[in-house]
Amino acid sequence: MESDSDSSGLSSAPEDEVKKLAPIFLKAKKATKLVAPPPKASPPRPKREPSPPHEEVLADNPDIAFIVMFRSRFNECFPGKCPQFGPQDIERGVVDSIPSPEVQQLLCALLGLVLNRKKPVERTSYGRALEEAVLSHKAQWPYKWAGQNPLHGGKDFNNMNPAERLNLLRTLVIWALGSSELVSGMIRDKYKQQRHHDDENQPLSVQPWGQDGDKRRYFLIQGLDDTGFRVYREGSRHTKNAHWYNQAGTIEEAKALAEKLEKVDGSQAARRLSIRITNAIPMFEATQEKRQRREYRQQRRAAFSRPEPGFGIYEGRTRGKRMRYTYDDNEDGEDSDATSTRRSTRGQSNRSTPFEAGPSFTASGRQIKQPRQGAYGESLLSTNVMTTD
Template identity: 55%
Template sequence: MAADDDSSDLSSLSSLSPVPSDDDLDEVAAPALPEAKPGILRFFPKLSEQPPKQASPPPRRRSPSPPHEYVLADNPDIAFIVMFRSRFSDAFPKSLAHFGPQELERDVVDSLPGDRVEHFLCALLGLLLNRKQDVKPGHYGRALEDAIASHKNQWPSAWEDKSPLSGGATFNSMAPAERLTLLRTLIIWSMASSETVKSLINQSYKMNRQEDDYGQPRSVQPWGSDSDRRRYFLVEGQDDTHFRVYRESNPAGMKRTWWSVAGTIDELKILAQKLEAKDGGKKAKALSQKILSVIPRFEAGEEVSFDQTELSPRRHRPHP
């Protein structure tokens, strides 16, 4: 009976599966791996395996600006002339009066140019022609003729190959825009012909020149920009003269515009509020803070300017 039990146990054992080999165990234990990607492709998972990106918010759409009516204050020559007078003040006599945009505008719109702009014209001619003796107000006709004739190959296109003094024209008889064009042209010529101006420029650039002349005290840099990439420039003279803030359209645009957007403290406050609340972008907010930070200085300057005006005697130039 015991023998039968042993034989049945042996028969049961013989019916079992054979002991798996080591290779068989490896095949069972190792799960099936995905096919490895060759080379650099293994570092780039499929797009379907990446979480979907959140859609970016639509860009802010600026409401169309109202139609702009051009005025003399929008003339870019005004800013150019004022900043040259301010940045190169050491090239002019110390007795020469400073002026801001509004002072220059008033002087060129009068039928007879104001004292400030006439004295500036004389000083500018002295620089351009490298005169050792001052060019006197009221006696600058010959010097102006010499300056224009000696730079004929550099006349601006606005003159249409015709001297602005032809036909007996004078600085006094020119229209306001023509006077501004003439002054700007004389400044450009002086940068290449005036020994004094060239010397000051060379001294300023003894240091390493940076991109866009940042850090260069004679350069004119944007005050800031808004979310539409429009740049803003603060233009002011010295000695508590008036200021203007100009806005230049996107420099990458096909047609640039140059508009005066603030010329009083109240207009500055409105501009700062628009940049902060209506635009709301990072750059616009930074510019808004810059504007608010200079308002106290402008307010103090207005008080000084008002006191000087009240105390100074009224002077009127006699008409010829």
């Protein structure tokens, strides 16, 4: 056993050899780990000045953004005749004393989804369908209604104020998300793939466009088919009632918002959002131009389909009517559209008779041109003309 341990290469070195190598270890520099200097602390972010008192306007209503994005994301569930909407379209459609025809079409489409109607609800008779939808979802009435039917006492969609109309449309959207077979099938179809954090990979989700240095999120709300846009800033998400604030609804306002985020805020998140807004401005300009062309065509089409009082739909040349080159209000009797009482004297004799020449008929009843005759009934054909020598 001792011979095996002596021959082993793992035995310790003799003390003499260690003493010989000691000066080498003493002269060698000790491996000292250089400690990096601590990073300089970034200056604290300047405290944001309190926002000025904000006056609530209809454009700040979050129901507008909710309705627009539902119409955009679930486009396949809507009938083809239902128009597309931007935030400005919804806002203009509910402020009038009577809702616009486009908003009424949206209401009918939502009623069809909530009630799972195969036949679309007509715009002229949606009252019964609206009552059925409200009564069948009584257990899901929103808290804002305070347990009272919004259609009670002869009230309907036409005599509601703009905020009540928006709330009713939003409520119908929520009911459609839970009751509509088309909407449920579309959600199941789109969510077959694996879900990521915050549904960032889902086409039906609405993701924030970015945030500023105070971690306030911004959303781009825009419909399909070259509709208008609006940039909203979300208030505090931890309050009971979330508030949204309109930040930009035109191209000029979007440019001003991008400049404010870059120069006034200056944080990395704000600069990133500013770049996104700046890159989207050419798209906003292209959609605005297409939208203006479409509105011009609609106005021209409406001018011909709905003429002004006193003018006909067709003012061109017709038989028995005089040509009208102007639409002057002071028209004499001879310039009116009524058929002129003056008859053509072509083909009549110079001799005036008290009887009007009526149409001529053959023995079989066929109407023919009246043969040309002279003053005494003689034919005016060249073969029958008598010459006097």
